[in-house]
Amino acid sequence: MPTETPTKPVEDSIAKVNDDIAVGEDLEFQRRWWKFERGVWVVLSILVLLDVIGVFGRGPLSTAHRQTPDGALRVQYDWVDRFQTPSNITLHFGPQAVHNGTIRLWVSDEVVKALGNQRVSPQPVQSITGNGGVQYTFAATDKPNSVEFALQPSIVGETHFSLRLLSDDPSQPQEAFTAGVFVMP
């Protein structure tokens, strides 16, 4: 035998306007919502402005410049990057970075792993991996040189990377450089 559909008496639960039409308007709630909406628009406008100036990456404020005290290495990079979005680290070498027609540079593993190094331009003549990083050797003249690392970050969050200029003479101090990058999701 089929069971009956449960029923319930209809109640006049929806508020009427002028005792005339059941609308269920709640103007007080709506006024609070409009206030909330205005707050949201202000917050969204601020976020868009911050994005335009580069606080979330890919803008003027997201680019940083650093250099070693002797000027042998100057680095331009984005301190705020975005996940899976291309960016660059550009290295400018002064003449003092060149030894016997080569520049030897050690780059920490974070550049390859967390920051997702895709390619190095120009191509190094030699790459040796080990000691927590990669050692690149570039053929160079005595004039200012530059090298570019094309990145595509693969890990969200803060990452610190290090660069170090290597010289043939062990008695000479090696110019080191460490920087932090925040990768936005």
Added chain:
Amino acid sequence: MAAILRAALGYFFLVFMVRVVGRRPGKQMNPFEFVLIFFIGGLALTFVVADDRSLTNAFTQIMTIGLAHYLLVLVRQHSPRIAKLLDGTPLILLAHGQWHEEVMHGMLIDPQDVMTAARDKGISSLDGIEYAVLERNGEISIAPASKG
């Protein structure tokens, strides 16, 4: 896991944005609002799909969005407060020949929108309207003035 989180986040973010943008999208949607909906949808697609274009990802993300939607509808049905937050309440735009200007201004609706809905009902002038109500789904419903 990340793809599922992206899909759920994308769904709830879009629900929030569409709610904040306003209730005009609906029957009163004009060509500009079509641009808004398609553009938001297209942009959301880029971060939801990201670099995973596999069938597995598409299926799991569709299932995630389906579940997220079901959850939202379930919560809405059981909680009048959440229903109000998600859909708002119906609002009176016009009653007995008086515009409710606060509501008209707040909901970005002008008399032409009301008249469009009235014509749909075969009413040829504003004085033929007893009540005009902006419904929760964005439609404007019209109660015609009683004759005489």
